[in-house]
Amino acid sequence: MAKKAIKSKNKKQVSSAGTKKSLAKKSNNNKNALFPQIKSNRIIILASVAILLVIVLNALFRRYFIASVNGRLIARHQLYSELEKKDKGKVLEDIITKEIIFQEAKNNNIKISRDEITSELAKISESINQQGSNLNDVLALQGMTLEELRENIEIQKILEKLLQHKISISDEEIQQRFDDNKSSYSPETKYDDVKESLKAQIFQEKLSDLYRSWIEEKRTNLKVKYFM
Template sequence: MKKFVIGLLVCLFMIVLVACGDDEKKEKEVEEAAGPKLEITDEEKIDDNEIVAIINGDDVKGTTYNLVYSQLKLHAGQFDKDIDVEEIKNATMDSIIDRQLLIQQAKEEGIEITDETANSEFDTLKSENGDALSTLLEQYQLTESGFKEQLKFELTMNEFVEKAIKVSVTDQELEDYYDQAKEGNEAIPEFDEIKEQLKAQLLQQKTEEELQAKIDKVKEKAEIEKKI
């Protein structure tokens, strides 16, 4: 499920973290967090109204494809100068299928984020972060409507995780996790110093694994038709 979250969510957190700074500092730090700006050509984009996939009868259009594609490509550009466009395209299709399946599962749980909620969240971010948010949109080549769509999805995902995913971590698992980390880094602090940090990391890892497992399970019976 990491492919849902990469890039934009990190930058949203970055905006919040630097909210106490001045506007110029926020803008600079958000730009650095987003990484190098990469161009996305018109040939890489899909028409916003083109249907790219039909999942259990629900149409997924080019707007969602372009949103996910831009995040995946820009994220990949932070780690690899030689970007495989075909690989990004395939990952984008996988991601939008998983996104739609998650949205459908969330609806079955009674979770549906309204446009009004997404708009309100966006307005709050915009009022608190000014130019930093504009920098984020430019860096990811996102429109305000695209950003709101991502917000809507992430709010849906967060509520679904809170309601449907239950994971826990034992002390033994934490100690094993620490030992594994220590094998590659002898300079790591003592266990008691970072126990809570390790617990948060392991809970997040387990949550992502459980969430992906749920999506993979419903995908086995889903009716999926790729149109591109």
């Protein structure tokens, strides 16, 4: 009887140990099956967060910037500050054109001093005064501020320095211009009296023609991007 009891007890112990091993094995299998699932879920979450972040950053980028020229960004506020006065598309093109000109000036080490601008401004003011008006009234009629005029003078001076080497004016051209417009001068006016002013007039005309082809070429070659 004692032997049977011992055998029965041993069988129970073996059975219990087998059950524990089986449960431990199942537990390990469950853990091994669960880990890949957790890793997969984590990857999906991280990918979703990354995509969301890109979308948010892109939205913020487009909110604050409207275009770029050669990678240099143009802020939306530059456009909106002038929208009340001009057409939106024209304003943007004007801003881009200015940015191209200023970049070209920097690339060619061209700087316009404040004294140069002030000197040109004084000439303009004097010319207007001689016509019986004043600069402030003319600016008001044009819907322009003094600061905008100063910027326009700076741009004009930059273009002159950028393109003047491509412009040539012969004495024959100046003489022809004088002869063609003799009727607009008083009989006492001589060629030498107006030669320099005629030369400056022809220069500005040629500069204007040259500028149109030059800026078109720059806009084609430079990297201009729109974010609208």
